[in-house]
Each structure stands twice: as C-alpha cells, then as structure tokens.
Amino acid sequence: MPSALRALLSEIVDYAGLFPPAKLPLEQAFSNFARYRAEPETWMLGRFVIPAARLAELDAFHELLALGAPFGFAALGRGGAAREAWLEGLREDLEALASFLGKHGARARVDVFEVKLPDELLGEAHVDALCDLLTAASEMLEDEGPANLTPFYELARREAWREECAAALAALAATNAAETRHGRKRSRPAGFKLRTGGLEAAAFPSPEQAAFAIHGCREAGVALKCTAGLHHPVRHFNASVNAKMHGFLNVFGAAVLAREARLDEPAVRAILEEEDPAAFRFEDGRLACRGHAVAADRIKAARAYAASFGSCSFDEPREDLRNLGLLNLAVAAE
16 A cells, blocks of 8 residues: 555544434444454544543443453533633533543543634634633643643634634634643643534535635644545535535645645645546655645654544545545555
C-alpha cells in the first residue's frame, strides 16, 4: 500500500454508528466497532463516538471491552445555550468521563471531547467573552479531565458564519497560546470541529465555506476535526440529499496540502471541488493533487492538525476505496 495513502488515512474514521442516518442501537454499534478492530482496514479506524452522558451504558459491554487493545472513544458534550449552562454541562460531562474511566481505564481511553459553542458568544463582538469561556473550559479540562484530552469546538452555521468562524478561530488561537504560556500539562490544545454534511442539502457547507475553515485553521494553528457527510472518498452529487457531498480525500488532502504547501484559500477550494478520483495520486511516497504534492512523512506530521472525521459508516469509506483500487494497490507501487 502506498505510504502516502496510509499516512493520510491512518485512524481517520471515528465510528459514529449511534448517529443518523445509521442511528443504530448501542449494542449493535459497539459490536460493529469491536468487529472492525479485527478487520484488515482497522488501521483506518479511530475512535467510537458516543455522548458523554451515555458512557455509563457501556458498562453492559465489559466483555467486549476486554478484547484486544484498549478502546478509544470520542465523547460528545451536552453543550448549553448560555455561558453558565454550558460550563455546568461541561462539568457533568467530565464527571461522566471520570466515572467511566474509573471503571474501565485499563481498557479504554477518552482522548477527544466535542461540543458546540453557545450561539450567544459567537461573532467578532464577543471574542473576549468567548476567550473567557474557553479559558474557563481549559482550566476545567486541565484540572478534572483525563490526560491528553483534545477538545474540539463546533459552531452553528448561521448567516454570519464566515465572520463567526473567523472570530472563533481567533479566540481558539489566543486561548491555546495563553495556555501554552501558562504551562498546560494534561489537556491538549483546543481544535475546531467542522460539520461537513447531514441529512439534507442545507447541512452541507459550500466549498467556499469549507475552504475558509480549512485555511483559517491553518493560519490559526488550530487542529481541524470533521463530522457528517464524508462517507465517500471524492466529491460527488448524491441524489438522496439532492446535494454534492464532500469527499474525505478532498477535505483531508486539502487540509494537509494547505499546511505543508502553504496553499491559499482558492487553491484549497479547488481541491475541495475536484470530482475526478484520478486527480488524487498516491505514488513515489507522496500525495499529489492539482500541481501540489506532499511527502508521506509530512502528511503524518500534518495529520496532527487534520485529525479525523466522524462517520456513521465504516463500510462505505473502505468499500469506495476498494472500488477505486486504492486499498488494493501493492507495496510495489511505491
């Protein structure tokens, strides 16, 4: 298998079988995840995505938790409409994480926490208030959260999304820099969560919006995580949602190239809009697309800033990759 493909897709799919459109019962979703860990493409598999409030339900699956290497989890937070409610929700989430890890810590790790920011704190006029919230959250994560936990913060995509996204990234960058100066020891720098799809056309960000977020994360030095709508490798029209769906090769190829080749926003957008699978070339130890290239070792480094994507299907991404011949490429292709 080409080293560049392996570097780009290693542990990239966080399995979210509990969520639409699959929306499986916990027993089925978690059993699927345990089975995927024993299959040939397990190297593509990341964490099991579950609301923090439901972690206690995993106690019933202690026999599955005992199998193989420790299980990785991404916990979703409760959130809150206003500052105090949001922080109280975070406190409850961290209590749920502590309880779960107290029982299963030898067999489980929770190293990602995802939560939506309060709408009332979005926008340029509220940057200071958002920084204050993120600082309070960082202190709570440092004091009460598990070691090496990375929080990813999402914002609603509203009419002023571009301005609100820029303000949120500025707040995240400022808070991360301040926490680094203060000597953060346990928690990891906060990242940005981009929702890349859903059950209807309106849930899919435009290539312009996605490019703005990817380029903005690069400029701010903030890690990016995606969720929803990335079941397939390459951008294409999907009749079920009557919209063009983003491809995970497009999104993560654009993200690593943006970082390593210092692409401007139009170049990022061009990669996101690419619909020809042949445009993504994995050969000679590198990924090449639209005249830009990055070596496998630099892809691996860039993936620290292009974390993963949540998907309710693990079968569709790898099936499509097989159909494209990518998972069948021999090591000799290097």
